[in-house]
Amino acid sequence: MTKILDVIILGAGTAGLAALREVRKRTENFLIVNDGPWGTVCARVGCMPSKALIEAANAFHHRTAFAEFGIHGSDALEVNIAEVLRRVRRLRDDFVAGTTKVTLDLGKRAMSGRARLVAPNRVEVNGQEWCARNIIIATGSSPVIPKTWNSFKQHILTTDTLFEQDTFPGRIAVIGMGPIGVEMAQALSRLGIDVVGFGRSPQIAGLTDPVVNVAAAASLTQEWPIHLCEKAELMERKAGFVVRAGDKEIIVDGVLAALGRHPNIANLGLETLGVPLDDHGIPPIDPTTMQIADLRVFMVGDVHARSALLHEAADEGHMAGINATRSIPICFLRRTPLAIVFSDPNIAIVGKRYDALDRDTTLTGEVSFSNQGRARLGQRNEGMLRLYAQADSGRLLGAEMCVPAGEHLAHLLALAIDRSLTVQELLRMPFYHPVLEEGLRTALRHLAAQLPAGSGSDLTMCEAFNLEALD
Amino acid sequence: MTKILDVIILGAGTAGLAALREVRKRTENFLIVNDGPWGTVCARVGCMPSKALIEAANAFHHRTAFAEFGIHGSDALEVNIAEVLRRVRRLRDDFVAGTTKVTLDLGKRAMSGRARLVAPNRVEVNGQEWCARNIIIATGSSPVIPKTWNSFKQHILTTDTLFEQDTFPGRIAVIGMGPIGVEMAQALSRLGIDVVGFGRSPQIAGLTDPVVNVAAAASLTQEWPIHLCEKAELMERKAGFVVRAGDKEIIVDGVLAALGRHPNIANLGLETLGVPLDDHGIPPIDPTTMQIADLRVFMVGDVHARSALLHEAADEGHMAGINATRSIPICFLRRTPLAIVFSDPNIAIVGKRYDALDRDTTLTGEVSFSNQGRARLGQRNEGMLRLYAQADSGRLLGAEMCVPAGEHLAHLLALAIDRSLTVQELLRMPFYHPVLEEGLRTALRHLAAQLPAGSGSDLTMCEAFNLEALD
Numbered sequence: 020m021t022k023i024l025d026v027i028i029l030g031a032g033t034a035g036l037a038a039l040r041e042v043r044k045r046t047e048n049f050l051i052v053n054d055g056p057w058g059t060v061c062a063r064v065g066c067m068p069s070k071a072l073i074e075a076a077n078a079f080h081h082r083t084a085f086a087e088f089g090i091h092g093s094d095a096l097e098v099n100i101a102e103v104l105r106r107v108r109r110l111r112d113d114f115v116a117g118t119t120k121v122t123l124d125l126g127k128r129a130m131s132g133r134a135r136l137v138a139p140n141r142v143e144v145n146g147q148e149w150c151a152r153n154i155i156i157a158t159g160s161s162p163v164i165p166k167t168w169n170s171f172k173q174h175i176l177t178t179d180t181l182f183e184q185d186t187f188p189g190r191i192a193v194i195g196m197g198p199i200g201v202e203m204a205q206a207l208s209r210l211g212i213d214v215v216g217f218g219r220s221p222q223i224a225g226l227t228d229p230v231v232n233v234a235a236a237a238s239l240t241q242e243w244p245i246h247l248c249e250k251a252e253l254m255e256r257k258a259g260f261v262v263r264a265g266d267k268e269i270i271v272d273g274v275l276a277a278l279g280r281h282p283n284i285a286n287l288g289l290e291t292l293g294v295p296l297d298d299h300g301i302p303p304i305d306p307t308t309m310q311i312a313d314l315r316v317f318m319v320g321d322v323h324a325r326s327a328l329l330h331e332a333a334d335e336g337h338m339a340g341i342n343a344t345r346s347i348p349i350c351f352l353r354r355t356p357l358a359i360v361f362s363d364p365n366i367a368i369v370g371k372r373y374d375a376l377d378r379d380t381t382l383t384g385e386v387s388f389s390n391q392g393r394a395r396l397g398q399r400n401e402g403m404l405r406l407y408a409q410a411d412s413g414r415l416l417g418a419e420m421c422v423p424a425g426e427h428l429a430h431l432l433a434l435a436i437d438r439s440l441t442v443q444e445l446l447r448m449p450f451y452h453p454v455l456e457e458g459l460r461t462a463l464r465h466l467a468a469q470l471p472a473g474s475g476s477d478l479t480m481c482e483a484f485n486l487e488a489l490d
Numbered sequence: 491m492t493k494i495l496d497v498i499i500l501g502a503g504t505a506g507l508a509a510l511r512e513v514r515k516r517t518e519n520f521l522i523v524n525d526g527p528w529g530t531v532c533a534r535v536g537c538m539p540s541k542a543l544i545e546a547a548n549a550f551h552h553r554t555a556f557a558e559f560g561i562h563g564s565d566a567l568e569v570n571i572a573e574v575l576r577r578v579r580r581l582r583d584d585f586v587a588g589t590t591k592v593t594l595d596l597g598k599r600a601m602s603g604r605a606r607l608v609a610p611n612r613v614e615v616n617g618q619e620w621c622a623r624n625i626i627i628a629t630g631s632s633p634v635i636p637k638t639w640n641s642f643k644q645h646i647l648t649t650d651t652l653f654e655q656d657t658f659p660g661r662i663a664v665i666g667m668g669p670i671g672v673e674m675a676q677a678l679s680r681l682g683i684d685v686v687g688f689g690r691s692p693q694i695a696g697l698t699d700p701v702v703n704v705a706a707a708a709s710l711t712q713e714w715p716i717h718l719c720e721k722a723e724l725m726e727r728k729a730g731f732v733v734r735a736g737d738k739e740i741i742v743d744g745v746l747a748a749l750g751r752h753p754n755i756a757n758l759g760l761e762t763l764g765v766p767l768d769d770h771g772i773p774p775i776d777p778t779t780m781q782i783a784d785l786r787v788f789m790v791g792d793v794h795a796r797s798a799l800l801h802e803a804a805d806e807g808h809m810a811g812i813n814a815t816r817s818i819p820i821c822f823l824r825r826t827p828l829a830i831v832f833s834d835p836n837i838a839i840v841g842k843r844y845d846a847l848d849r850d851t852t853l854t855g856e857v858s859f860s861n862q863g864r865a866r867l868g869q870r871n872e873g874m875l876r877l878y879a880q881a882d883s884g885r886l887l888g889a890e891m892c893v894p895a896g897e898h899l900a901h902l903l904a905l906a907i908d909r910s911l912t913v914q915e916l917l918r919m920p921f922y923h924p925v926l927e928e929g930l931r932t933a934l935r936h937l938a939a940q941l942p943a944g945s946g947s948d949l950t951m952c953e954a955f956n957l958e959a960l961d
Contacts, residue, residue, distance in 0.1 A: 066924050067863070075559040075867045076852030081552055088546040089573030095566030102560030329923040344765060357920040385514060392538070396581060397545045430927045434919045448905045449828040452800040453537050456901045 024050055025149045025341045027142050030132040030157035030283075032059045033329050034320025034336035036121055039346045041340025050151070051122060052144050054133040054283075058115035060159055060321070061329045067114045068182040069202055071107040073361055076209035080363075084398045098210055100186045107182050134158075136288030139314045143288075153343035154316045157336060158287060160280035160321035168276070171253045174260050176275045178203070187212050188272030192262040194251045198224050198360040200277030201239065205362050207275070208243040215271065216245035217264050223247070224360040228373035228419040230385065234403035235366055235421035281320045292316060299324060307350040309339040317343055328358060355437040357429060364388075364402040365425030370417030370436040371407060382410045384442070384466030386458050388422050393453040399423040406432075406442075406462045413441040413470045424455045431456070442466045494621045495521055498613050500605045501628035501754075503530045504800050505791025505807035507592055509626045512811025521622070522593060523615050524605040525754075529586035531630060532791070532800045538585045539653040540673055542578040544832055547680035551834075555869045569681055571657045575748030578653050605629075607759035610785045624786045624814035628807060629758060631751035631792035639747070642724045645731050647746045649674070658683050659743030661732040665722045669831040671748030672710065676833050678746070679714040686742065687716040688735050694718070695831040699844035699890040701856065705874035706837055706892035716895050753793045763787060770795060778821040780810040788814055799829060826908040828900060835859075835873040836896030841907040842878060844949045853881045855913070855937030857929050859893045864924040870894040877903075877913075877933045884912040884941045895926045902927070914936045 025046040028035050031053035042049050049086075061067060075098070082093035122129040132145040134366075142149050162177035176184070178199060189212065193204035194430055196218030208214040216239075223239065226232040239245060249264035259270045294302045294312045301323050302311045309317045317339035320332035334354065360366035385407045394400035402422035408415050415453035418432050435445050442463050450460045496517040502524035513520050532538060546569070547818040553564035603616040607627075613620050633648035647655070647662075649670060660683065664675035667689030687710075694710065697703040701719040701801050710716060720735035730741045755771050765773045765783045772794050773782045780788045790806035792798045805825065813819035831837035855877040865871035873893035879886050889903045906916050913934050921931045 061923065067867070070864065070924055075561070078552060078555060078559050079561050081549060085549060085567070087577065087864055088549050089570045089575075089577055090546070090550050091568050091570060092563075092566035095563035096556070099560045100561060104560075106558065106560055114863065172881065187826045243730060330920055354918065354920040357922055359922045359925070363850065392585065393541065396538070396542045424898060426922065426925055427902075427927070430919070430922070430925070431898075431902050431905060434902060434916070437919045438909060438911065440909065445905070447825065448901070448908045449801055449825040451828055451830045451897070451901070452532065453541055454830070454901070456898070478793050 020485040022048075023152060023279050023291040024048055025151070026050075026155060027052065027134075027149055027151040027295070028155045028157060029099070029142065029287075030054075030312055030320070030322070031057055031122055031129070032157060032159045032332070033061055033118075033155035034159075034322075034332040034339075036118065037315075037333045037336025038157060038319065038340035038343070039121070039336075039338050042155075045344040050128055050130060050149060051125065052130045052132055052134045054131070054158070054420040057119045057122065057131075060119045062111065062114040062118045064178045065183065066329055068107050068111045069111045069178065069199070069206075070361060072103065072182070072210075073202060073206045075103045075106065076206035077363060079211075080209040082326055082399055087398060100210055103210065104182065104184060104186065111182065130447055133286070135286055136291050139316055154317070155321045155336075155341075155343055156287070156316065156318045156322060157340045158322045160282050160324070160327060162276060163278040163281050164276050165278070168253055171255075171260070171274070174253070174271075174273050176273055178277075181275060187214055190271040191215075191273050191275055192217060192251070192269065192271040193275045194262065195219075195277035195279065196223050196245060196247065197277060197279060198358070198366075200275070201360055201362050201366070202226075203275055203277060204243060204245075205239060214243040215262070215269050217243065217249065217251040217262065219250050220248045221248050224362065224366045225358060225368060226366060226419055226421070227368075227375075231373075231403050231419045231421055233363075234387075235335075235362075236399075238364055238401050239362065240420060266285075280321060280327055282323060282324045291322070291490070297448045305350075306353060308342055308348040309335050310342060310348050324359075330354075330357075341412075348425060356434050359426045359429055359435045361426065363420050364423050365429075366421045367425045367429035368417075368419050369429050369432045370415070372403070372417060373407065373419055376407055376416065380410050381416065381431050381468045382408050382466055384408070384462040384464075384469070386465065388455075388458050391455065391461075393455050393457065394423050397423075404428065404459065404462055406466055408442050408466050408470075410469075411471070413443055413466070414439055415442060415445065416435060422455070422458065428456065428459050431459070442470065491547070492526045493519075495519055496621060496622070497521075497624045497811075498523065498605075498620055498622040499628060500613065500758075501525075501630055501791070501793070502528055502593055502600070503791060504532055505624070505630075505793075505803040505810075506628035507589065508804045508807025509628060509788075509790065509811035509814070510592070510606045510807075512808050513626075513815055516815040521599055521601060521620060522596065522600045523603055523605045523613075524593075525602070525629070528590045528602075530589045533582065533585040533589045535564055535649045535653065539578050539582045540649065540670070540677075541823050541832060542581045543574065543653070543681075544673060544677045546574045546577065547677035548834060550682075551680040560709070571681055573777045574681065575653065575655060575657070582653065604757070606757055607762050610763050610787055613889060618853060625788070626807075626814055627758070627787065627789045627793060628791045628810075629754040629793045631753050631795070631798060632837065633747060634749040634752050636749070637748050639724055642726075642731070642745070645724070645742075645744050647744055649748075651745060654727075660684055660846060661742040662686075662744050662746055662812075663688060663722070663740065663742040664746045664748055665733065666690075666748035666750065667694050667718065668748060668750060669829070669837075671695075671746070672831055672833050674748060675714060675716075676710060685714040686733070686740050687714060688720065688722040688733065689716065689718045690721050692718050695833065695837045696829060696839060697837060697890055697892070698839070699876050702774055702844075702874050702876055702890045702892055705872075706833075706835075709872050709892060710833065710834055728732070751792060751798055753795045755793060776821075777824060779813050779818050779819040780806050781813060787815070797829075801825075801828075816817055826904050828904045830897045830900055832897065833892075834916060835870070835894050836900075837892045838896045838900035839888075839890050840900050841886070843888060844876070844878065847878055851881050851905045852887065853879050853937055853940045855879065855933040855935075855940070857933040857936065859926075859929050862926065862929040862932075864926050864928065865894050867924070868894070875899065875930065875933050876879070877937055879913050879937050879941075881940075884914055884937070885910055886913060886916065893929065899927065899930050902930070913941065925928065
C-alpha cells in the first residue's frame, strides 16, 4: 500500500462509469476496479441487445397486419434467427465498445479483479490492499437462478446467455413475467418460438393497476399463453423436460429464467463497514446522497436492489461521484419515477404507482385505445391508460398504461408530473390530429369532468377544449 | 322570414360542428347550413384517409429493412393498391359517419344549401332569407388548381379525388411540397408508384430552418426525386403528358395537385358586411375572439386561410360558438403552435418557427439522429432536430425537426413551450433508456452548454445529468 487514493470505484458498469466521470473532473488520484467482462450490463446483456431483438421480432410480426392493409405474400416471409442474433451481437459489440473506451486511457488506474472491503476505507483487490478516502460500490447485479434448478442448467438461459445463442430452441418457457420476462417472451414468440409464460404474482411487467393489468394480459395472451399466480418448477419426465405450475405440466426445450436480478454483494465484505445490514445484506443508503450511513462509502446502481433502471443507475453514479469528491455531501432531488417495458403495446408506469395512491384523495381518469382513431388506422387499437390526480387540486400524480406509443406518452406525463402540472394545465397544450396523444387527452378530460368546479377557471372546466379565458 | 335566429352557422365541417356544439348548449334557436357533402374535410378527404393510406404505405415499405434484421422472402410481397384504397374508404366512411351523426337529430335546423350573406345579420339559403343575431362563417376551403391547368383536368388529382380512385397510375407528379404534398408523395412512392415531387419554394413541408430542411430533403429524396425552387407547368407532348419545371420535362400519367387550399368565399357575400376586405377577400378577424370587426359575425377554420389544422379549426369553432351566444365576446388565449407532417421521418414545427426568431436573443441546440442508439436498433437513424431558446433565460421558444417519432417529441416540446419551461427544467425530467427522447436530451444539453452560468443553479448547469441540488 503505497499511497492513499482519493476514490476507489468498485464496478465499471453504468453507475460506476457515471461516478468515474464526476471523479475525474475533480481528482486524478483514483482507481476503478471491475470484476468480469468490461462493458455495462445495459450494453452487454440488457437494454441494447434486448431492444435489438425486439426490433427484429416486431418487424417480423408486422406481417400479420399486412393482409388487412392490402399487402400479400407474407406467407413467404421467413426469419433466420441465427442472422437476427448475429445482428444483435454486432450492434451490441458496438455499444459495448462505446462504454469500454471510457476507461481505455486510464492505464493502471483501471484494474480487473474482484474487490473486497476490508474496512470502511480499505479494499483488497487481487491480493493487494488499497486505502481510499472514499469508496463507491457499484458492483451491479446478476440474474437470479433458483438453487433448486441447478440440475437443469443445460436447459436454462438468462439474459447473460440468451443473446450468445446461435439459434433458439423451438419451445421455450419464460419464467417470470416482470419487465424482462414480458419483453423477451413476446420477442421470442414473434420470432416463431413456441413460448409459454409463467408468473408467480398476478401482476404483469410490474403493473399495479388491476384494470391496466387485465388489459395487458388480454393483449399479450393473444399471441402466447401466460400462467399467472403459480410457482413454476422444473423437472425431467419420460416425455422430456417439463415446467410444472399448479396442475399444468408443459414440455419445453428450454427455459428463460427472468426472475429478477440479485445484488453482486457475495464476499464483498459489506459486514466490515460496521453498519447494520438488512435482510438482503444491504447497508442503509441515503437515496439523496447515495451515502452509506455516515461513512465515506457510497452504494449506487443495481447493487442496492432498489431498481434496475439505467437512467437511475447513471444518476446515482453521478451523485456518488460528486459527493465522494466533496467534504460535505450534497442532497439531490431524485427524478420522477419512470419505468417502461418495450412490449407491444408498450407498458409504462410514471410517477406514483396505483398501489401507492391514497384512494381517498385521488381521482382516476382512463381511456381505452380499442376505438382510438389513429390507432385504428395503424391496426394498433388496443390497450388501456389510467391517470391519477389529486382530487382537490387536479394535480397529476401518476399513470399506468399498456397502450401503443406508451413509451412516448409516458415521457410526456413524466414531464407533467415532474413540473407538478394539473389536469387543466395539460389540457391547455395543443393535441394534433390524428395522434395517439388524443387518447391521452380523453383520459385527461375524463379526469377534468370529475374535478370540483372551483379547481380551474370556469371556462377551462366547462369547455371540453379547455381554452383559457383571458377576460 | 318568420323569426329571428339566435345563430346561423354556415358550414358543418370541423369548425362549424365545434361551434354547433357550443351553440346547442345555450340556445335551440339556430340553423346550420352546409354546402356539398356533409362530413368534415378531415374525415372525408383530409387527415383520416391520408393517414390510412400512409399506414399501408409504411407497412409495405418496412420490407426494405427486413433483410438487415434477418427476415427473408420480402421479394414475394405485393401491394394491391385497389385493396389499399378500399380499406382507406371503409375507414373513411366510418369516420365520416361519426361526424355526420352529430347533425342527424337536428331536423329542419340542419339544411343543405349554399349560403350567401345579404347583410351583417341576414343570410340567403336556397332562395330563402334568414335573419340572425349572430352569424358564424365556417365554409372551409378547397384544393387549389391553377386555371391554366383546366385543359389537363383528366390528368389531375387532388385530395378530393385521390382516395376515390380504384387504383393509381404508374407515374405521378406531385406538385407542391407542402405538408400534404410531402405526405402523399412519400405514401404513393412507398406503394410502388413512380413519384416525382415539385416544389416552387426551397422549403419542404413548411420547414423554415434551413438545417432541418436540408436533412428532410436528404431523407426524403433517398426514395423519390424532388425538384425545388421551380414552377411546374403541365403540357402535352408527342411523347405524352409532361410536367415541365426549369429545364426538365418529365413524362407522367397523372398529377397530384398539392398547391394548398383556397377559402370557400366565392359568392359568399362578404362584401355586404361593410368592412374592408384584404387582398384575398378576407375581412379583419380578431384571433382571440374570432369576431369580424365589431360585427356579430364570426369567421373560423380554413375559410380565413390562416392555417388549415384540425385542432385549431376546432378551437376556433368553440370560441365562436361561445362568443356568438354571449353579449360581450370573451378573448381566448390561443394554443402553442404545433404542426406535424406524417412523413417518415416525421416533420414537425412547434412554437416559434426558425424564421420568426430574433436571432440576436436566441440560442440553438441541435441533434442529428444518424447515430442515435435506439434509432439505430430500429434502422430509423436519420434526421435532425433543432431547438430554439431565449439566450438570457434558457426558456424554450420553439423547435423544427425531421426525426423518427417526431410527432411524439413535438407534443412533449409543445407542452414545455406552453408552460414556458426552461431548458434546465426540461433536463430535470427522466429520460428512459434506450428511447428516442434521449436524442432530444442531447439537443437540450447542447443548448444548456451555451447558456450563461447564472441561468440555472450551478449544479444544474455543470452536471450533464442535471440533478437539482437541494442544499
